[in-house]
Amino acid sequence: MNQLTQRCNINTFKIVTLVLSLLFLSACTPAPERFSNDSEDYCKDISFQKSTTLTEQLAPYSHYIEGGKTGVYVLEQGTEAMFTRAWLSEHAEKTIDVQYFIFSADNIGLLAIDYLVRAAERGVKVRILVDDIMLDAKGDELLILNAHPNITIKIYNPLVNTGKNIVQKLTNLVTDFHAFNQRMHNKTFTVDSAVSITGGRNVADEYFGYDHEYNFRDRDTLLIGPTANNIEQSFNEFWQHSLSVPVTDLLADKATEEALQKEAPNFQKLHQYACNPTNFLPEVRAQIEAMPAAFKKAVDDGDVHWLDNIEYVSDAPGKNDGEVFLGGGGIATSKLIALITQAKKSVTIQTPYLITTDLSKGILKTLVDSGVEVKILTNSLASNDNLEAFSGYQRDRDALLKTGVSIYEFKPDAQIRQKVMSQEMSKQLEQAPIFGLHAKSMVIDDNLTVIGTFNLDPRSANLNTESVVIIPSSAIAKKVKAAMLVEIQPENAWEVTLDWNPDHKVDLTKRLKVKSRIVVPKSIL
Known part of the structure; x- marks a missing residue:
């Protein structure tokens, strides 16, 4: 299903005829290959070592946070919303918790996953909770990602997509239309229980101004301090709920399981994709590198409000x-x-x-x-x-x-x-x-x-x-x-x-x- 068709179906799952179309398309259309077999090492000249941690970058504002105030910055532009997520991922120290209605495997989605995997490789614990209805990742991809010792994936209300064949999907639609329609529309991105982004944006090209055909005008908020902890508590409530099901309980892929038993998951193709300047422009990477200084300037200019x-x-x-x-x-x-x-x-x-x-x-x-x-x-x-x-x-x-x-x-x-x-x-x-x-x-x-x-x-x-x-x-x-x-x-x-x-x-x-x-x-x- 192409990007435009997928966008048009974001909310149409509640219409029986269109849901049926989505079900049959998902059952019959093979998923495309994500990565090429390019042998060039695009990552060799890129440094992923950061000189400071998130704690160190937030230290100058600790008196606000300890005093119970939350720093608020409204993310109006898609680019700054993307840069901010990347910055937080790069400097995370302990945890990243991700909760989205849509997390696409398009260019922005793959780059986001690469940031999460690199954080996990540094020892950061990453939890990903995604609603089932629009999930377009293949089963083996989810299992491989989940096999990383620091990454855990759960699917919310998996009645329509993950691990279901066409008969199961139709049965769920017909026998429990109410539950079928109860979706998780929350969108949160929380790092170290200290900083969170929440608002209207899902993770896909069109929410950050990178789609070739259709883009959204959207809005998020960056929250630093106690409110981020409140968002984390809400995330935990969803994570621990019975509607949030581990991908390993939903998927059975013997070939993938056998391969993972022999060796640890290999994310080199993902890393090379993200390092390839065709997929991730060097000027964009440079702007992300400048985010710590940009945030400090935003605070100094009074654009971050401590409330x-x-x-x-x-x-x-x-x-x-x-x-x-x-x-x-x-x-x-x-x-x-x-x-x-x-x-x-x-x-x-x-x-x-x-x-x-x-x-x-x-x-x-x-x-x-x-x-x-x-x-x-x-x-x-x-x-x-x-x-x-x-x-x-x-x-x-x-x-x-x-x-x-x-x-x-x-x-x-x-x-x-x-x-x-x-x-x-x-x-x-x-x-x-x-x-x-x-x-x-x-x-x-x-x-x-x-x-x-x-x-x-x-x-x-x-x-x-x-x-x-x-x-x-x-x-x-x-x-x-x-x-x-x-x-x-x-x-x-x-x-x-x-x-x-x-x-x-x-x-x-x-x-x-x-x-x-x-x-x-x-x-x-």
Whole structure:
């Protein structure tokens, strides 16, 4: 399945017909070979020895951390989000805990794995927890990676993919549709229980501005201090839950097992791939090497804010017990409702998928009627990667507009490309990729910012586990809101009214595809 098709299926697993397509494709399409047999040693001139540790780099800020404050830096650009993860991986001393909905085996994914393996080779304990639905790694690859003594992999809710044949997949879909749809949408990257990154980005080319066809505008937060420990506690809750299953319990590959019994896993092909300048540009590697100095400058310039009362809120594994079919809500849902209903002046929202219910429309109407200005940026049909989600939004768009909120739809050629596309990739491409919105953020009353994984749709509210970081800072709120307001300007988005929308900007075929999704209930989108 090519990258564009895969992207379009990120959320469509809840639609029975498309799930069936995904199942049959995964059963019939052979996985491509990841690496070439190039004999050149690309790593020989690259030094992987670091002169300082993460502890030493954070030592100048220990008085903040010991005083209970968390350092907060909003990662707006895809490149800095990637560089920061790499920097933390290179300097990790004890542990790296990785939790993602999507961890692709594309270029960015392979480079990320190489960083984790190199950390493990230094003695760092690496735990990887990935949701089952979009996992595209081959069974032998997972077993070999897991065979490293310092790497452990678990798969969340493995009903559809890992270790399942087509009959098992179909049986799980038909017999337990509710459990089949309960996915782990959390995204966290935590190092030494001291530093964490969380927000909207998965691990794949398109989340960091490196895809040739389609890239996301997204947002993460870097958290240094006590809040990172809270994220670690949440990770442990997921890791220890029965829904998180070791890959060795799911996969049986006799050839791989026999090979691993004879000799330790060999990661030289992976290392050579990552060292190859075609896959990892030297100028990008140089920017990662400069990250310690860049972080110090960010602190000195006041771009890292040391704050009390940062709150990380995560749903519990499984989210609900299934007593309410495809429903039930969760901790994150309740928290967001409590926050938004307290707004006095303004609420500014970015959400890639906007599918409202009577409850959410009622909340928004109450806010507008009380004088609160509500602005929402979501994807247009032209920028959307999920036709099912757009169908749900399209059916409800007029009713939502009648509540009095202002709605803007992201343009596929938005001019804020410097936040989306890496400069190195831009130079290589003759034609700019399509751009879509993936950031899930909210600013309330210019003093509270919420950044996380939560889409404004029934799936995030009731099925997927979601997480958010709540940041009580007027300085951060004003900065994030300023970026949001730029992104609703005419060069970046269309304003939608009851009399006009930009659906006609796409060809008839795509419009008809959206209309064909009208049979899908909004409650499962």
